[in-house]
Amino acid sequence: MPHSQQSGYIVCPHCDALYVQHTPEFGERAVCTRCRTVLIAPRKNAFIRILALSVTNLILVIAALFLPFLQISRAGFHNETSVMDAVLAFSDGPLFVLSLAVGALIVLVPMMRMILTLYVLGPMVAGRAPARGAAKAFRLFEALKPWSMAEIFVLGCGVALVKVSALAQVHLGSAFWMMGVLVLVVLLQDNMMCRWSVWNALEKRS
Amino acid sequence: MSDHPHIPSARSRGMLACTRCGAVWSIEAEGEKCGRCGHTLHSRDTKSVQKVWAWWFAGVMAYIPANLEPMLKTRTLVMESEATIVEGAFELIHHGDIPVALIILIASVGIPVAKFAAIAYLAFSVTRQAKMSSHRRQHLYELVEYIGRWSMIDVFVVAILSALVQLNAAAQISPGPAALTFALSVIFTMLSAQSFDSRMIWDTDTAPTDPSKKEAPLERH
Missing domain, CATH: 1.20.140 (Butyryl-CoA Dehydrogenase, subunit A; domain 3)
Structure with missing residues (x-):
């Protein structure tokens, strides 16, 4: 790299405002005064908490994948569906591409993001140098963020429930509640994650 | 019309920031890979x-x-x-x-x-x-x-x-x-x-x- 990093500055990623960097205390936030984007928001023990939430998240996703999600019955007929079935709903015919997309958006991408956090933060929490390619892994984690749609899926279930209730009787399965908890876990985790702190730690410890 | 005329942009001070990781570089690094995360640097896309x-x-x-x-x-x-x-x-x-x-x-x-x-x-x-x-x-x-x-x-x-x-x-x-x-x-x-x-x-x-x-x-x- 022929150019050296200009340390001591921070630039707002949204509006390109330049500031002299002051690292806030735990629980405080550094905010761009021009466009109100949060620049730095360090939390105490954030890495280990994020890790714990990632493990929780993975367990919930894997279990919710195969356990019954919603059950319906009408006129003696009965059916139950898991998240996996919802993914495979489009699997026959020309709509199978959609099955792949839905599977990626509600299962694969969220799971991959969790695995990436384990890979990036795991070694650092253990007090070692970051794993090889940790920077790339974290970059991917950030890029995947808008494509992780588990929480939208859960709200979609609510809408589907109302639509079906006119047609048949619906019961919520255990996986529904797991997905509900999952949404909370993801929200908590996003709230904990301060990308500036992670990049800073990656740089300092490598 | 600017509400914050005192805030300079990174570009006006000859710097640019990586859009992925936020590392700050000199503006001459335009088009090169970010030394910290590998993302291509652009002052403006x-x-x-x-x-x-x-x-x-x-x-x-x-x-x-x-x-x-x-x-x-x-x-x-x-x-x-x-x-x-x-x-x-x-x-x-x-x-x-x-x-x-x-x-x-x-x-x-x-x-x-x-x-x-x-x-x-x-x-x-x-x-x-x-x-x-x-x-x-x-x-x-x-x-x-x-x-x-x-x-x-x-x-x-x-x-x-x-x-x-x-x-x-x-x-x-x-x-x-x-x-x-x-x-x-x-x-x-x-x-x-x-x-x-x-x-x-x-x-x-x-x-x-x-x-x-x-x-x-x-x-x-």
């Missing part, structure tokens, strides 16, 4: 507006069949019906489920159309003089980015319904071709919004020059 329009047109094109073709095919003992997005919502209103019908209408008609309009306005506003202040345009952009993903809800509803309602003769629901085109439209629109370089919103505030040109320091005579 000059092709941004082009990319926005390309994805925007793809999104609009996919949105048209998404509204004309059936989204859901329902078959019960007594009837068989196909419904487009709007027809489905009106059916719900007939059944008296007005709140749910509203959610569907807002999520699959209101939001996509508003999104197309908002992205087009933002893309125009960086090449022309805009009436809206930079602050409000930045908020608009953040709103579009945040809300964009939620349009996918309709596709998930179709997926859940078609997996769940498989009761042999009693009732059966299967997806229609609009499910695919609608999903594509949402994805294209998300990509369009992501291609937009929001830093350009603020350039008109501080520098009325073409964003592709590097900002020169004020000349003194």
Whole structure:
């Protein structure tokens, strides 16, 4: 790299405002005064908490994948569906591409993001140098963020429930509640994650 | 007109920041890989507006069949019906489920159309003089980015319904071709919004020059 990093500055990623960097205390936030984007928001023990939430998240996703999600019955007929079935709903015919997309958006991408956090933060929490390619892994984690749609899926279930209730009787399965908890876990985790702190730690410890 | 004339942009001070990791480099690093995360560095993404329009047109094109073709095919003992997005919502209103019908209408008609309009306005506003202040345009952009993903809800509803309602003769629901085109439209629109370089919103505030040109320091005579 022929150019050296200009340390001591921070630039707002949204509006390109330049500031002299002051690292806030735990629980405080550094905010761009021009466009109100949060620049730095360090939390105490954030890495280990994020890790714990990632493990929780993975367990919930894997279990919710195969356990019954919603059950319906009408006129003696009965059916139950898991998240996996919802993914495979489009699997026959020309709509199978959609099955792949839905599977990626509600299962694969969220799971991959969790695995990436384990890979990036795991070694650092253990007090070692970051794993090889940790920077790339974290970059991917950030890029995947808008494509992780588990929480939208859960709200979609609510809408589907109302639509079906006119047609048949619906019961919520255990996986529904797991997905509900999952949404909370993801929200908590996003709230904990301060990308500036992670990049800073990656740089300092490598 | 700027509310914060004292805040310099990184570019005006000869610096640029990596959009992925935020590392700050000298402006000469333009076009090179970020030394910290490997992302390509750009002070401004000059092709941004082009990319926005390309994805925007793809999104609009996919949105048209998404509204004309059936989204859901329902078959019960007594009837068989196909419904487009709007027809489905009106059916719900007939059944008296007005709140749910509203959610569907807002999520699959209101939001996509508003999104197309908002992205087009933002893309125009960086090449022309805009009436809206930079602050409000930045908020608009953040709103579009945040809300964009939620349009996918309709596709998930179709997926859940078609997996769940498989009761042999009693009732059966299967997806229609609009499910695919609608999903594509949402994805294209998300990509369009992501291609937009929001830093350009603020350039008109501080520098009325073409964003592709590097900002020169004020000349003194």
